[in-house]
Amino acid sequence: MGLFNFWKKSGKALAGGGEAAPDAEELKKEVADLGLYTKGAEITVEGDKVKVSGGNLTAEEREKVILAVGNVEGVAEVEDDAADAAVFHTVEKGDTLSAIAKKTLGNANRYNEIFEANKPMLTHPDKIYPGQVLRIPQDASA
Numbered sequence: 001m002g003l004f005n006f007w008k009k010s011g012k013a014l015a016g017g018g019e020a021a022p023d024a025e026e027l028k029k030e031v032a033d034l035g036l037y038t039k040g041a042e043i044t045v046e047g048d049k050v051k052v053s054g055g056n057l058t059a060e061e062r063e064k065v066i067l068a069v070g071n072v073e074g075v076a077e078v079e080d081d082a083a084d085a086a087v088f089h090t091v092e093k094g095d096t097l098s099a100i101a102k103k104t105l106g107n108a109n110r111y112n113e114i115f116e117a118n119k120p121m122l123t124h125p126d127k128i129y130p131g132q133v134l135r136i137p138q139d140a141s142a
Contacts, residue, residue, distance in 0.1 A: 002086055004066060008048055008076040010131030021048045021074040031068045034120045038065060048076040059085065060117075063135045067121055071132055087136040097125045104136045113137050 014022040014030060022030075024045050031038060041055025041062070050069045057065065063086045070078040080086075089100055097111035105113065115125045117137040122128065 002066075002080045002082075004070060004078045004080070004086070004088060004133070005090075006070040006075055006077065006133055007090070007131030008074060010129070011071045011073045011075065013073045021045050021050065021076075022072060024050075027069045027072065030072060031065055034068050036061070036064055036068055036120070041065065043069060048074060050075055050078045052078060052080045054081070057082075062086075063088075064118075064121070067118065067133060067135055071121060085138070087138055088133050089136050091128050091130055091132045091134060093130045095128065095130070097128065100134065100136075 012030070014026045022045070024043050027043050027045065027050060028038070031043070039056045039061065041057055042053050044051045052062070052065055052069070062080065062082060066078045066080055066086065069075060087104070089104055091100070097114050098108040101111040101114055102108040111125060114134060114136060115122055117135045128134070
């Protein structure tokens, strides 16, 4: 089981935004709107914690669903029953994808791997914000 932390006051506002986490139906709609599929995984909400469980998702699909629901305003944590090996990075003020690639992958020129690993949540390499959590691909070639 993996437990991943997010900045509760940062992220995409759904249904008016605010401190309260969106309900499970709003989060499922956000995942679908991004073109991601849950493949039977269940999304539940308990306070500001979202739980993703079950389903027939690959590791990449599961990590993208975690990011899609976690990078929503009002969500502080996402618990997943199968994503122990996921590697995420929380964007800090002044970060760029190149700087994150250098820090996490050892080479700034690998920024596009991070960009590709976070599609469709990212639409442009320069459109990241502090508090956003990004997936760092671990199977990418050096």
